[in-house]
Amino acid sequence: MEIGNRIRFYRIQKNMTQEELAKGIISTSYLSKIENNQTQPSGEVLSYLSKRLDIQLIEQEEITLMEDLFKWYEDIIHYRKNEVESQYELLKDRINFSNDTTALIFFTLFELRYFFFAGKHEYLDRSLEKINLYSDILEDKMIYFFYKFKGMYHYVNRQYIKALDHLKYAEEHISNQMAFESWEKADLFYMIGLCLNQMRKPALSIQYTNSALLIFRSVYNLRRCGEAQVLLGLNFQRVNEFKKAYENYQLALVIAKQLDETDLLGIIYHNIGYYHFNQLEYEKALTNFNLALQYKKIEREESMLVTMYWIMQTFYFQDNKDQVALWLEKGEELLKRYPRKDFEYRFKVFRFLMEEILDEVFEKFLEKEVIPYFKDQNYEDEVILFSKFLAVHFENQNKYKAACHYYRMVINAVNEQNNRTNAYDRIIQLHANKIKAKSQKVITKV
Structure with missing residues (x-):
């Protein structure tokens, strides 16, 4: 039984009002939140309530375990590695020897968040399956975390419509039903901002990201401020506000250097490199991509794959085939240690280009393997890129029927991106209607 339910049960048994129980300890409204399981009381408050009720509400070991669990979760959000x-x-180990089912469920939920934090995505499926077993007994606060983390799960799997749907349910929960720390709201807003960025809704993403940034500043979490500045930079790039994008990257860079956050430095330098790439400033792009590699090698070597891929693209646009070949070898070597199907296909395409083998084998490889894979994985940008490549390839060979087919595929992929954006609009309207309906019920009652 939740601690709030226990308190309410014993208070009623003692024939006490909330005012009588709360007097001199906490406010009546705060006791009401505790009894409704909307907030977790401190050990000191529980001790005073126990004495007044003349019962043992909870074992000290249970109190300590729950406090330590929530402290651990707070450390995850604040990135205290x-x-x-x-x-x-x-x-x-403590959970394995505890009979506290509430603590067990919270640990299972927070462990899922830990796997996101640690980049251990291979454990996410198993962890989510475990949580789903408890889905019918989750209480209010657990339900919030369940929606939030499931949204993060779908985000990692590039299922952005599902991700946003779950994150919006979590937002509705956090706004209307429960008392949460401000940094928890900031983490949720940041996740929604990430999702909106992927769904090509930069204006709304900026709105949510700015809300997260303001809170992270208020609690002096510089690390998370840096992450928010990077996301703002990406959004400003999407709307061609290049000066603002660059300013945000530079602000993030100052923070990351001050904190000596090597993984964040790797992310920032990569994005600055990508910024210069889009500005056709290839030498500056290469300088920053190489800086990104230095920091990524220290923190997460496998994340170097994406930077190597963009270095290859940069040299390819400079028509420097020797350097493309050199970085292709480096990428293929790293891929042996960290296998990833998406980069295996990307590097194979470059291998064909370098060896200038644009024959039927190459065509079939793109048609039968590469494009279907990226389409299945919801990588629309890659579907557009490789479909466009095939369309131009067939057009140059006067194979106009085949070229037309792949130009249509480009159009379909672009339409898919637009449909995904429209689906987001429907989600927003759905939640707006729900909130409006709740407000009308409240007004009717009043």
């Missing part, structure tokens, strides 16, 4: 890693195994 050392604390997060050191506490994970300790908490896992």
